[in-house]
Amino acid sequence: MLNKLIDDYLKENYYPFHMPGHKRSRLLDSKLGYKRDFTEIGGLDNLNDPKEVFIEMKRKIADIYKVKDAIISTNGSTSGILASIRTLTKNNKNILIQRSSHKAVYHACLINKLEVDYLDIVSNDIGAITDISYLDLERKLNSNNYSALVITSPSYEGYILNIERIYDLCRANNTKLILDMAHGSHLFLTDEYKNSFDIAITSFHKNLPALTPAAAVLVNDESIINDLRFSMTIFQTSSPSYLVLQSIDYILENLDEVEILNEKLSRNLDDLYGLNLKNLKLVNSKNKDRSKILISTKDTNINGKVLGKLLKKEKIEIEMAYPSYALLIASTYDTDEGFKLLKKALLKIDKNIKQEIKSYKFSYIRPKKIFEIYQAMDKESKFIDISKAAGKIAGGFTHAYPPGIPILAPGELIDENILENINNFLENDINVNLNGNSISVLIDKREENC
Template sequence: MPDLYQELINLAESDMYPLHMPGHKRNELSTPMKGAFRCDITEIDGYDNLHDESGIILKAEERANKLYGAGKTYFLVNGSTSGVLSAVSAAVSKNGKILAARGSHKSFYHAVYLRNLNVKYLPYKQIEGLNIPDSFNADDVEQFLDDEVEAVFITSPTYEGICSDVRGIAQICHRRGIPLIVDAAHGAHFGLGPQNNTVSDNESSNTEYTAVPENAISQGADIVIHSVHKTLPSMTQTALIHVSGDLIDRARLKRFLRIYQSSSPSYVLMSSIDLCIKEMEENGNSYIENLLKFRNRIQRETSDCKVLKVIGKNVIDDPSKVLVSVQDSTMTGEQLYDILREEYGLQLEMAGENTVLAIITGWDKEDGINRFINALTEIDKGLSVVKDNRVSHKISFIPPQKMNICDAWDADSEFVSFSDAENRIAAEFVNLYPPGIPIIVPGEVYTKEIIDTVRSYLDQGLNVQGIEKKEGFLCVRQK
């Protein structure tokens, strides 16, 4: 059986084009790190230590901080996951309470479990027709705050590229003296490049992306987590955590960073972050300009499609996210995803119920973008607009909770078939992955709506995690 390295070489030499992260897109011109093994060392004299940095690693973190403008920036070699775990653990006391969006990454829920936290959820908001999480504003947050909430946690941008009002939410939090944590894993490119790009005519300016959104750091968030590998030219698993203001105890944050990260941090990964920062310092403008050029080309050259719809900037704030809707056809998102992969050699990031998601960056190639545009227009010609009579299965409310997450996840569990699961307490997370947002979390009660939705996702071939043998769920054992 081929080893992992050979499998990666086989993929690199194939014709499969990566319309997904990481941001370097396997383009060797994006980084000088072609011979990564040559710089793979451990903590030796003169080369500093990530967990007690004072030399070259500290200087590298300071360079990153200068680019983003936070109070302090730390390298993460265990991905944004370690950043989310550390941020939540540092901001909220054990057994404390946090206000969060339901559509948070599973790493948030893992922090809740590890610290035995109580979660109060923001209202469940989705964009009708697309069934993707919507943004939040200051009013959404303010009406759900109470005196027990110690911090607020939001995801902005979302996986699909939708941004919340970070500035307004930060102001609401700061009036109460509590920190705002922003999971901006998909927004490491925000705030880079020219911020006042203009296009020649007014009609184009209404439909074309002219800049990337503002960074959550400059909007007042207290902790911001960035996955530099998602949309920038850095290796998978590389990330940054930024802290600003005085609402977060930085020594406490550093303690949790030591806990949640490897004691043998990879110098290859750290040097990849540093090289990425240098690349953005020197060529960030052209990188963002390329991204905008590619994104606007896709939007323009697919605008005549009758069935497939590339969702534009009136919904999607992040130009790196290309969301294609199949809502006006009998095709599912999974079917379009499979056709693009199997017939056109285009590997997208994700398939949803009636959408597919591609990620593009400034390091994409003209050939790959051309292939994507041509594939969409060619597929569209073979489709007909039909009235969508499909039942759209989506979770429109948060299930009732009978136990907290920690107690339910630690409880004895048993397999329960779909037909018998209604009114039973979940003992495991059930996620549609990617992106890993929970349909139900441990301690919540299965409803008919949730069971029907999960079965619908399985029928469509979507990747549902946390189910047993595609026949049922793990539930808290009844006594």
């Protein structure tokens, strides 16, 4: 499809008196992709108003994920999430979102001035989010009229929700289901994939061989497709990257290769999860995607961050670290050598660390909401030292990045438990988006006037 069109076009040797300004010049660094970086010239279609090759590509995506339609994003799942939430909340501003939603979901709530309720989550003994509370979901869906529910599955750490059950509950309560499947683009290769949602958003770049930030919006509810397409034109660049698009096309044209490599990945993962570790633990369970390699450091004398540093010494770069674990992401394009290196490194590190029981247990706390996010963001705020923040109202988002899940959203009350979580992150050398040691709080006019 697109790659073939570009191959054929290049053979014709047309001179580019058009954008992009690099003109595919030989003067430029050949390591970068200038030679195949195009724009919407005749024959190469227009992603924001697809008529030719992009129609074929989105049809193929829709077939793979067994949905009615698809919209390609060259701006990540982020733009798909913003567009989906805008589309579904135009007439009803009440929304229910999983508390552990990615910041893009919170940003959508901010810009669409939504009244937000949070769906409680369940986390395990290392602080990884494993599920939602179905009791909370049923109770909230029964007693409210939400435009949409936004859930995340798989989670960053690979936990997969029972989306068939969740979709049934949504339909029974007339609520649209938006599935943030940013971390699950590869699930169609397994039995774990279910097409039970109105809209899902998935990042090809996270788990398939696509360039960053290739993604797509998958649509089952055709009644919203025109609105959704328009919303995507708001959040998607009008100059989509043809390099990113070619990388999506590669996947669509080479599904056999992806499937074969996925079988090899599965064998490598069998081998890895069978590793005999005494102190570290490879966390796995029935509802978990094994390609998200979650290594618990709980009850050892190191934290996730230190494990990351030790692995780096062994020439392995990890995805992210939390106080009690490190997360590594495997994909179909990993090599046998990569897995060999990882197994050797884990055995070596495991031998050199000790058991140690720690008392602190991280969990996502849901702070008390004083103002909606959009209300709080319209108020005046200032930065104060975090040690003085108890009792104040958050003026901004606080999150560890990655994964970008807010610990505090604007308008929420900062209490001792939240501060303990933030301090625990800092003590464990986890990157939190504070301003030095300061946090943004709303200005209390009564205090200012004293």
